[in-house]
Amino acid sequence: MKAVIALEDGTVFEGLSFTGHGEAIGEIVFNTSMSGYQEVLTDPSYTGQMVVMTYPLIGNYGVNPDDMESAAVHPKAFLVKEYHAIPCNHRARQNLADFLKTYGVLGVEGFDTRALVRHIRTAGAMKAIVSTEDTDPESLVDKAINWQGLIGRDMVERVSCQSPYGWSNNMPVPGTSFETAPGSADALKVVAFDFGIKYNQLRILTDKGCRVQVVPATTDSATVLAMQPDGIFLSNGPGDPAGVAGVVATIRELLGRLPIFGICLGHQMLGLAYGGSTYKLKFGHRGGNQPVKDLHTGKVEITSQNHGFCVDIDTLDPDQVELTHINLNDGSCEGMRHKRYPAFSVQYHPEHAPGPHDAMYLFDRFIELMHKQRRPR
CATH class of the missing domain: 3.40.50.880 (Class I glutamine amidotransferase (GATase) domain)
Structure with a gap:
């Protein structure tokens, strides 16, 4: 289903949710690792953030209990170029979409992650929102602007x-x-x-x-x-x-x-x-x-x-x-x-x-x- 990503500076991207309906707001950041997405997702340091992966194909080796870095998933949303729904790895016990659904985390694919990352590198990390429920860009940008952000907060x-x-x-x-x-x-x-x-x-x-x-x-x-x-x-x-x-x-x-x-x-x-x-x-x-x-x-x-x-x-x-x-x-x-x-x-x-x-x-x-x-x- 359609998902809209809106940044506080008015930049908007359209993608597709691979985890169902949802809306999430947080600071949008990117990670350049080629693998290790499960460790990224379970790192508590990502609390209050939405993570964009620069590597284009995510989900191909699934998830498993041994690679957890905490007891939960911490980013508000997980944004990728292409989600691979069928894992091919003997260690996999679950696919990524079901894993994210378990923890109520929105997963979005099918947009230009390269363009988004280049924009963040130029303009800096900023407040953003992603939603399948509200797809009006103007409304979403206003929500992102009005979110209190992370500076000065005890996370x-x-x-x-x-x-x-x-x-x-x-x-x-x-x-x-x-x-x-x-x-x-x-x-x-x-x-x-x-x-x-x-x-x-x-x-x-x-x-x-x-x-x-x-x-x-x-x-x-x-x-x-x-x-x-x-x-x-x-x-x-x-x-x-x-x-x-x-x-x-x-x-x-x-x-x-x-x-x-x-x-x-x-x-x-x-x-x-x-x-x-x-x-x-x-x-x-x-x-x-x-x-x-x-x-x-x-x-x-x-x-x-x-x-x-x-x-x-x-x-x-x-x-x-x-x-x-x-x-x-x-x-x-x-x-x-x-x-x-x-x-x-x-x-x-x-x-x-x-x-x-x-x-x-x-x-x-x-x-x-x-x-x-x-x-x-």
Whole structure:
């Protein structure tokens, strides 16, 4: 059935829904990954957004339970050039359309995704709406204009867990504590703040021998310290870091007490805790092919990324914080470390879900830092 996509600047595209009736409004962004659409859809960082895939054929390998990065689908709508309804892969357990319908997400195909992406690259990410119910372009543009957008809003509260949980056998374990979590008695203990955490971050930490306790974003520093962890992990998440309430103060209270490793939104929250500021990128970095240079080694990593905001490195004290990685496309901050405290972070996603494995060494760095800082028991 006919679906109309309208952007706040008046640009309109017509396509076809492959998931039935619906209407969705959000920030429209694009992802350049050639595969990994299930991981994209289940990444909580896409909360409040509509995703356009630049790769033209989507759905050809279906979906399966093993590639979930969270327990739900988070984009408001999924926009593709051509939907492939019949998956051809031995791992497939469901086709993409049925998967999207299960979570109430609108899927649209059959329009010029290349033209839309080129427009976003020129004009920037913006508010948009897609609908099969209201196909009047003027009405839809007005709705997009009047939507409140993402800037200044706390989107983390929509995706963070409500109570702590552990991770075992590749799945969440509600109510788990360090005392009951799998692993040896002397295993490193990591408290992971859930700002919209991806499962592969937990898989990697546990595969490397850590016992992990995931806690809500609103957890205070006293509660964390009472758990006596060896390190703090700050996860990815959606939206504007400046709109997330209370977390920056908590991180400041934890700085210097324990090793801290931040990814994506966790990196941005660390930047705010250091006294810096963040800004919105024109169209963000989303995909599995973003080049990042490690300024210590000179090596270039191909990375998986998904973010629309960035730490302004010029707002940080260079005597306190060192820039460690830069994006080679636009020179923006992709990594930093504190010179006094055992804390470091990256803007990109070293957990490679989806994407390359170039940055896996960062998890090893976190583990080495925890071993170095660990107090005798």
